[in-house]
Amino acid sequence: MTLPSLPRLPKVVPRSGVSPEARRSLRQLLGDVDRALAVGFQEGEDASALARRRAEIVDRVVVHAWHASLGDGAEAALFAVGGFGRGMLFPRSDVDLLALVDGNSPALARALEHFFACLWDIGLKPGHAVRTVEQCRELAIQDASVFTSLLDARRLVGLPSLGNRLRGILDDPAIWPPRAYLAARLAERDARHARYDDTAQNLEPNLKDGPGGLRTLDAIRWLGRRLANAPDFDAMVAEGLLEPVEATRLTRAEETLRRYRYALHLEAGRAEERLLFDYQRALAARLGFEDEHAKNLGVEQFMQGYYRAATQIERSGTQLVERFEEMLDPATEPQPVGSDYVRYGSRIAPRNPHLFVRRPSSLVDIFIARLDEPGITGFTAETMRRIQHAVSQHGESLADDPQVLGAFLSLLRRGAPAVDALWRMNRHGLLAAILPAFGKVVGRMQYDLFHVYTVDEHTTRVLRTVARFADPAARREFPIACEVWPHLEKPELLLLAALFHDIAKGRGGDHSVLGEEEARAFCARLGLPEEQVELVAWLVRHHLSMSTTAQRQDITDPEVVHRFGAEVGDWEHLDHLYLLTIADIIGTSPKLWNAWKDRLLADLYTATRFALRSDLTPPADSAARVRECREKAMSVLATERVDTDDIARVWAEFPDSSFLRHRPEQIAWQTAAILRAHGATPLVEVHPFSVRGSTELFIYTPDRDGLFATVTAVLDRLRFSVMEARVLVSSTGKALDTFLLLESDSQAPASLQRAEELRARMRHALAQPAGHGPAKRGISRHLRHFQMAPRIEFVDAGERTQLALVCTDRPGLLAAVAQALAEAEVRVHDARIATFGERVEDFFQLTDRSNAPLSPDRRDILRTCLLRHIGPESPRTSVHADANA
The missing domain is CATH 1.20.120.330 (Nucleotidyltransferases  domain 2)
Structure with a gap:
C-alpha cells in the first residue's frame, strides 16, 4: 500500500470561518486518512513514515482552518510544537500548537477562539497556548521545559517576523547556557525516572x-x-x-x-x-x-x-x-x-x-x-x-578466554563491592559477552504479576541485595543475614549462584535444572575446585526450596525441619541458601518482602541450624514434644504468678496438637486470656505484633459449623490478610482458633488502634447466631488479565484430608473459600496461605462434620462448591506461573 496522498481541502474564504459543511468534510477527511493509515500499518508500512504523513496532512488542515478563521493579515503566527513540531503525529497524539500574537486586540482573540474551536470540532484535540514573544521569553527564562518546547517549534502559518523573534530567544546565549541547560535536563530526567522506579x-x-x-x-x-x-x-x-x-x-x-x-x-x-x-x-x-x-x-x-x-x-x-x-x-x-x-x-x-x-x-x-x-x-x-x-x-x-575468566573471578572475589561493577558491566553489554546465557535473558519478561522486572533486572537487584548484607548499616533490617555474611569463606560463590539462579528462564523445562547445568559448566571454566562448583550448582538447583518450604509447609513441625535439614546437609549450604532466598524475594518485587516472611525464613533458618548442630537426630516423639512445650509455657506463666491449678484446668481442655503446633509463648498467652475471661465467651484476643512479625488473633468460643467462614469474612471486611490459621477444638467443644494476620494494603502488622477494632468487630460477629458473608469487591484491572482455572487436589493425610488449592488471587478469596467449605459441610483444622503475585497456593487440613477424612462424594461436593465461589471471572486462557519466591 502507498501512503495516503495529501488531500484536496474545501475552498475557503479568508476570515469567513469554516462553515458547518466544511467542518463535516474535514472531519470525514481526517477519519478517512486515519483509517487508511491504520490499514497501511497493518499491511506493514513503516510507523515513522505513517506518523510523518499524518503530520503533513494535519499541517494542511490546520493551516486551512487558520486561513478561514484569521486570514493572511492577522498580527499572529501559528507554530507546531511537541511531537507535531518534530513533524510526527501518531494515531491518537494531541496536536500541540503555539499561537504567537503581536498585540492583544479583541478581534484577534475572538478569531483565535473560533480557530481552536474549529479544530476541536473536526476532531483534532489541539493542545494550545496563546502568548506574545515577550511572554515566551519570560517563561523560557524561568523554566527549562518551556525553553525546550520552543526548540521544537515549527512555524506553520502567519507572520514570519514572529518566527524570527522566537528564534532570537533560542539563540540568546544568556538564556539557559549549556552547563545550566544540561543540569536542568538531567534534573528533569531523574525526577521523571523516579516515577518509574528508575528502570525501564x-x-x-x-x-x-x-x-x-x-x-x-x-x-x-x-x-x-x-x-x-x-x-x-x-x-x-x-x-x-x-x-x-x-x-x-x-x-x-x-x-x-x-x-x-x-x-x-x-x-x-x-x-x-x-x-x-x-x-x-x-x-x-x-x-x-x-x-x-x-x-x-x-x-x-x-x-x-x-x-x-x-x-x-x-x-x-x-x-x-x-x-x-x-x-x-x-x-x-x-x-x-x-x-x-x-x-x-x-x-x-x-x-x-x-x-x-x-x-x-x-x-x-x-x-x-x-x-x-x-x-x-x-x-x-x-x-x-x-x-x-x-x-x-x-x-x-570472551566467554572462553582463560585470562578474561581469571579477571572475572578476581572481580567476584572482591565480594560485595563487585556487585556495582557487575551492574555496570551489564549496562555495557560486557556481562552478557562473558556469560552468553545471561545475554539470552536480557529483557526477558515473565507474563505474570509475581515477577515485576525482567530477568536481567531482577538478577542485578538480587545481587544488590546480597551486597547490602555486607553493610553494617543494614544490620537493623537484616540482623541474621548481616551476621551470616562475614562467615562466608568465599562470598564469590554466592554471587555466582545469584547470577545463575534464573539464567535459564524462557527456555522451557525447569529453569532450576537447566540453570544448574549452566552454572556447573561456567564454574568449571573458571577453574573452581570441585566442591565449590558443586555448592554453586546446588544453590542454583535448590534456590526455591527454602521459600517453598517456609511458605507451604508447617515449619513448627520437627519432621518438616528434619526433612529440610537433610536436603540442605550442612551449615555452609544453609547459610548460602538463606542469603540467596532473602535476596531473591526482595529482587522479585519490592512488595513481597515483609516482616512476616522475614520472621518465617529466620525461624526456618534457626530451626535448621539447630537440627544440623544436633547431627539431624530424628525429631523427638510427640509425647516428648508436648511435655517440653508444657514445661516452657509453665515457666512463662510462672513469671506472671498464675496459679498452677488454674493452668492445669485450662490445659485439660487443650488437645495435644495445641502443644505440638504452638510455641510455648503462644500457649502461655492463650492460657492467660482464657483465665482472665472467667468462662465468658466468645473470647477474642489480639496481639498486634506477635510471632513472625505478624498480628495474632486468638478465638475461644463454642465451636459451630461455619465458624471459619464467619471469622474469615470479618477479616476480609477489615482488610486483613491471613498468613496462617490453626483451627483446633478443645475437649469441651470450644474452638481454639489462631490466625496470623497482616494488613492487606501495607503487609504490616496491625496498629494498636486496628487491633482494638479487630477485637471489637470479631467479638460482635461471633456473638451473632448467623455468620457474616464475605464482602463483594471487584477484581483489579491487573488480576483480570491473569485469570486461571482453579487447580483442586485432595491428598489423604492420615485422619484428615489435605486440600491443595492453586488459583488466581483476588480480594476476599479466603473468605470465599471458607464459604465454600461451609456449604460443603467441611471442617477446617489447619490452613497454610501463600501468595505469589497473582497466584495463590493454599493448603487446608479438612474433615467432615464427623471429624472423619473426606469421602470421594464429599470431595466432589466440595470441588463443586469451590468452583462456584472462586472460578475465574472471565474466560481468558490461563497463563503459566512460577512460584519463584
Missing part, C-alpha cells in the same frame, strides 16, 4: 516517558542542539558525539518504540503511552508474535523487544551525557593508575587506546581498577565507547 524493566512500562523511552531520544536531540549545534543523530556523528554504529543502533531502537507506540494507539483507541496488561497480548498478536512454548509466550517476546530497545536507548543516553559533560569540562592532565590506566579527574581511561583489543582481560580489569582507585566515579566517554567496540569485536571469544 517494569511490567507495564511507559513507552514515552519511562527510562529508555521516546522522551529519552527527544532529550538527546535537545541536548545535541543546545550544547553542540547537532540536532539529530547524523549531526552528532559529524561532531564526534556518536559513531555511525551507535547512531544505527539508536535509530533501530527508536523504530521499535515507534512501531509499538503506533500499534498501542490503534489498540487502545486513545493516546495511551503505557504498555498495560490490557493491551500486551493483543499488541503481540497484532505485531505477529506467536507463542513458542509455555515458557516463551508471544507476549513475552513482544515485551522483550521493547526492553532491549529501551535498554539500548538508556545506555546510549547515559554515554552521551558523559560526552556532553566532558565537552563542557575538558579533561585535566592525566594521572597514572597502575601501569595500564590513567585518570582524568574522577574518570578512568586506558593508557593505551588499543588496550581492550590487544588484551581482552583488561575489559574486566578496568572495572576492578575503578573499584580499587579512590575517588573514581566513572569512565571517560571515549572509554565507554572503546569498551563497546572491544566487546563487539571479541564477541563470544
